[in-house]
Amino acid sequence: MDTSCLVTGGSGFIGQHLLVNLSRHGYSPVVLMRRISEFPLLCQRVTELGGNARMLSAVQGDLSQPGLGLDAAARRQVAGCATLFHLGVQFAWGLSPAQARKVNVDGAQRIAQLALHNDARLLMVGGYMLCNAQHLARVGVKARQPELTDWPAVYRRVGGYEGSKLEAHYRVHAEMSVRSGALTVVHPATLCGHTQTGHMLPGQPFAELARQLSERRLRAIPGSSQHWLPLISVDFLVELIRLAAFDPQMIGQSLLALDARTPNLHGLVQALAQVLQVRPPQRHVPMAVLKALLALPGLPNLLEVEPESLDFIQRERFDLSQTNAFLQRHKRDWPAIEQAIGASARYLKATFYAAS
Numbered sequence: 001m002d003t004s005c006l007v008t009g010g011s012g013f014i015g016q017h018l019l020v021n022l023s024r025h026g027y028s029p030v031v032l033m034r035r036i037s038e039f040p041l042l043c044q045r046v047t048e049l050g051g052n053a054r055m056l057s058a059v060q061g062d063l064s065q066p067g068l069g070l071d072a073a074a075r076r077q078v079a080g081c082a083t084l085f086h087l088g089v090q091f092a093w094g095l096s097p098a099q100a101r102k103v104n105v106d107g108a109q110r111i112a113q114l115a116l117h118n119d120a121r122l123l124m125v126g127g128y129m130l131c132n133a134q135h136l137a138r139v140g141v142k143a144r145q146p147e148l149t150d151w152p153a154v155y156r157r158v159g160g161y162e163g164s165k166l167e168a169h170y171r172v173h174a175e176m177s178v179r180s181g182a183l184t185v186v187h188p189a190t191l192c193g194h195t196q197t198g199h200m201l202p203g204q205p206f207a208e209l210a211r212q213l214s215e216r217r218l219r220a221i222p223g224s225s226q227h228w229l230p231l232i233s234v235d236f237l238v239e240l241i242r243l244a245a246f247d248p249q250m251i252g253q254s255l256l257a258l259d260a261r262t263p264n265l266h267g268l269v270q271a272l273a274q275v276l277q278v279r280p281p282q283r284h285v286p287m288a289v290l291k292a293l294l295a296l297p298g299l300p301n302l303l304e305v306e307p308e309s310l311d312f313i314q315r316e317r318f319d320l321s322q323t324n325a326f327l328q329r330h331k332r333d334w335p336a337i338e339q340a341i342g343a344s345a346r347y348l349k350a351t352f353y354a355a356s
């Protein structure tokens, strides 16, 4: 088995758990890091999360730099990696298109070029919005002919982060397919924490929802009883990522990583509120009303809701037949999402109280 692989975004939330999973299964991940001085700290975190940090090594690099900022020694080290896991991303609401593109689009293209150059397999992490055909059409993405998409208009509609994730996906696809590269894409739903420990990093969208609730800033539930925020637990996601990356049948395929049994937003808020011991809001505010309010200058700050974040709350349901067939082939079952939601809420509650 060829065990050496490159991981971008290894210090991030999903990345840390992927390093745990890969190292426990005998792989030797090389982590591309902007600040290699933080590698010892990353090793400590991976150990705390149950991984084998002795399997890890790191190279200094930066997705936003030409040649990924790799020096000659790092290039040689990376050349030995048969699989590249691309998770590195600049995530924030309110990014300008230029800021977002620099890492999320140009960086992803550089990783695709590296995979092609090294004849390596690329596992790219996308996002479940790419599996929502109605949403893509609504925001102006021409999914069948992406080269005809007016990207500046898409960025104006969905914001820098989501726009750059969508654009990166199609650019990487085009790059890899023209040169017959081996690409597999995993599209995760919004992440909740580890099914058992609830571990999660601050700043994650799920953690922000819990924080709003615990600080009693969530006065109404966005949307209707049909709206939901599809979730997946981080431990199950990284298991799917590893299985997909080394599955020959997944070359040229994509996998939607989303738990269809996620409760609706009302149910999710109730479950979080119970653990956080706060009174949950009961009323709904229609999405159109909320979006119209948030278009007024100053209101996003006042309400502390980012308009971009609302796109992830939706009514659409997804076809998971391919994912379920994949799971069956690998003899895996969906873990209980309510358990992951409860564990995450308990973990976040402990974190919030420790911080205050």
Ligand SMILES: NC(=O)c1ccc[n+]([C@@H]2O[C@H](COP(=O)([O-])OP(=O)(O)OC[C@H]3O[C@@H](n4cnc5c(N)ncnc54)[C@H](OP(=O)(O)O)[C@@H]3O)[C@@H](O)[C@H]2O)c1
Pocket (backbone or CB within 6 Å): 008, 009, 010, 011, 012, 013, 014, 015, 032, 033, 034, 035, 061, 062, 063, 064, 086, 087, 088, 089, 090, 091, 103, 125, 126, 127, 128, 165, 187, 188, 189, 190, 191, 201, 204, 205
């Ligand atoms: N979290 C979710 O709910 C969710 C849902 C769907 C899809 N995804 C996708 O999953 C992937 C991983 O997400 P995540 O939540 O784990 O991200 P995250 O916690 O925000 O971590 C981002 C990672 O990217 C690295 N990074 C940022 N800019 C970089 C640069 N210029 N060069 C090299 N590395 C850079 C960061 O490294 P530093 O330590 O240097 O900052 C960090 O390791 C992304 O593609 C994201 O879009 C996430």
